[in-house]
Amino acid sequence: MATFESFSSEALGFLEGLKANNTKDWFAAHKTTYETQLKDPSKHFADGMAGALQDLTGQGHRSKIFRIYRDVRFSKDKTPYNAHLHIAFIPQGNAVQPPMWFFGLSPEKLSLGCGVFQYDKNALDAFRTAMAGPKGAELIQLTEDMRQDGFRIEDPELKRVPTGFDKDHPHAEALRRKGFAVWMDAGAPAFVIEPNLIERTSVLFGKLMPVFQLLSRDM
Template identity: 75%
Template sequence: MAQFDCFSPAAVGFLQDLKANNTKDWFAANKAVYETHLKTPSKLFADDMALALGDLTGQVHSSKIFRIYRDVRFSKDKTPYNAHLHLAFTPTGQVAQPPMWFFGLSPEKLSLGCGVFQYEKGSLDAFRDAMVGPSGAELMQTTTELRERGYRIGEPELKRVPSGFDKDHPLEEALRRKGFAVWMDTETPAFVLKSNLTERTTAEFAKLMPVFQLLSRIK
């Protein structure tokens, strides 16, 4: 069975060239490069990372590789392909909307993240109920600490505290969120070209375990 170590320079080169030549003709002429250097290694990497995250968290994880083909039916942007590689890893059978792990490789950078982009209705109610107590204080402290360490965290989606909660609540910043995700960005995709990518990615994800553990308690 083939084993994965890291991506090749040809994988990053393919994404760079695809960004500059995002057409069906160019992709067809270079599909073999995509299959060999991006698609097949991505599957091996996804399988390895799912197992590694299981070891890190103690929870079984599934993996998803997002399609390179764009759905352009309702988009003004009609370019046919995504010039990036996105993977997501999700713990199975735990909570209704668990935190996920994200791996995003583009021609310019690599982003690694953990969290929930946006809670659905039932899960959003549970999130807000948790944010009025110790979990809200923990989220705000985690936000401060990780931002000081250079992690990227978006601002709350709402300008005001949602109805049903004290508009002057001391944890209002947490209550104004509709999700919570934390990102580590690199300025170069060279991270993926070095040996032992699975181990090194897992080590970066381990730094986000406080986010994973906090959001995993919301049920």
């Protein structure tokens, strides 16, 4: 199989068109473009990117390409399709809920991220225990440093420190989190149509390695 180089300008055109014409009729008329320019290339990119992340982290990864079809059963927004490409890369191992890598391509921009959106109950308990110790100070410092460097990090989800911890705990900022993810905007969507996409994306993911390393330790 040939090495994946990049997505095509037709792939970006498809996403732009879908955003402007998010209907079943339009999608049906352009389904061949979707399958040949976006769906199939996404699989090749995901396979290659998973290998690059193994090289970067020393851990095997599997990929998850999110469906283009929206679940509209419980949503007021009834548009049937996602006008973006989202791919997650999950490290393999014994961690209960490891940090993941995220690739998000929309008609407006390319965003890359690393972390955990929200821990489930068991993993959240372990996260909070870690945040109450020295690791909490590391996460608070990492948040400050990465924000200064232009990365996007959401504020803690809770207004108060959770039950079981001192309300004036010095790591309150970390304890009030239900997850921790850091995002960067890689620029215009045209980033993905230039050669060596996997290599260039891996370089950018490398800037998020401090997040991956911190969340991978002792949890």
